[in-house]
Amino acid sequence: MHEAFYRVPPLVIGGRTLRSRLFLGTGRFPSPAVMLQALEASGAEVVTFAVRRVNLDETADDSVLQHLEGRDLIYLPNTSGASSATEAVRIAKLARAAGLGDWVKVEISADPRTLLPDPIETLKATAMLAEAGFTVLPYTSDDPVLCRRLAEAGAAAVMPGGSPIGTGLGILNPYNLRLIAEEANVPVIVDAGLGSAADAAQAIELGASGILVNTPVAKALDPVAMARAMALAVEAGALSRAAGRIPKRLYATASSDPDGVLEPLSDRAAEPAAAGRRVTGG
Template identity: 50%
Template sequence: MDLLQLGSHSFSSRLILGTGKFSNAAVMLQAVRASGAQLVTVALRRFNREQAEDDLFGPLSTIEGVTLMPNTSGASTAAEAVRAAHISRELSGSAFIKVEIHPNPQHLMPDPIETFEAARILAKEGFLVMPYITADPVLAKRLEEVGCAAVMPLGSAIGSGQGLANAAMIELIIRESSIPVIVDAGLRSPSEAAHAMEMGCGAVLVNSAVAVAGNPPEMAEAFAEAVAAGRKAFRAGLMQKSGSAIATSPLTAFLGATL
């Protein structure tokens, strides 16, 4: 069976779903179910007794086969991310942690230096570290060397819907990487997710594209189908590109000779 391997965990779904920006928790839960995602991201925030329905731990833990992957969103340094990871592990009981350190709210680009440092510390502590990074093959390799379970280069800026703007760099990362490469952020349409999978990505992580779609559960299903199709195509082996036409039908000129 074709499984996504992350540390000692394996998953049959290669679509990871984020839970932010949904209009309400019920729609989010429907989308998670429709997506078939087995890894779902969540974020830490302060408890607010007026908004108790924001607590997603209970509802998400009722969906069978779903593992939570908390993120360290809000951290702007490695130390803050490590701290968020420790708190998250207390809550989730899961060793998965998406290291996400973006100090600048204008572009939300990940800080490579702090991310590397946090990943190094957390991997040593036994976390399954999934760092959100810019599409940098050198950084990706360094993160693999310190024991990350996967690397998650961004397709384009978080929530931008600009798709696979970094496709060439992501291909380089895939070529060099021995751990799964997961495109995280920027995807807008299922076809982009299929493209990422055809390139050889291990999985894709989608949030906004589903959460703010006209019909989030349907879009979640569409992404699941696209990810599965892209993966199947990758495994089947895409044809080589050619600079010129290569005929698919015989070109022997028998018609001219006999008519």
């Protein structure tokens, strides 16, 4: 009864209903077998991979996709490596033509050192791909104004980074993330920079609809255990947000009501009790 009552509601993106709010990247795992075990442990239904690393001519024999064959998954190919909107659109259309679906993660980096997204080209690509009938999920910086513009351009969800890709620094600007979640009229998926289950729970408590992780799972000492931890953290964060946390206060507040507290005994009244406990040596 309790499990059913506290169930996290499904997430809807682009008309698709998802039971899991955790998206999983497929790169950097020590082996395909570990990747599949982590995928199973995570419960993720959306998996992402770089189109440039996929053999589009023989997708059935691709080194990544062949291991996902037969599973009920939504592919989220990403345009990692693209440096312009035009290039990102071309990559997305190649992926769709190869049978990988019409979901796409727009990823256009402006700086090879930080891999931070190019806001102008990302906005352009989002508008172009939405017009072409794609379900577009753009990876973007944690800028509330830009996220609003991306949603207006047709993004099915926005994916602000918590911190730069692969850093594990967690959510560096929780204030901005909260603003993005409050103002967004599309789901917010925190993508990049998370390092642990605590970061995942924080993202959801701040208002995010879900998270996307790759490096913190793939490079963990135990990727399968971390995948499961991330799934539980997302669920815990969603339940915690729905439950409503107490407000933060500067000073302590007693957990019990001060009314009805026993008055301290006087020295005279305390004497009989003390005498009764006195031990006499012999």
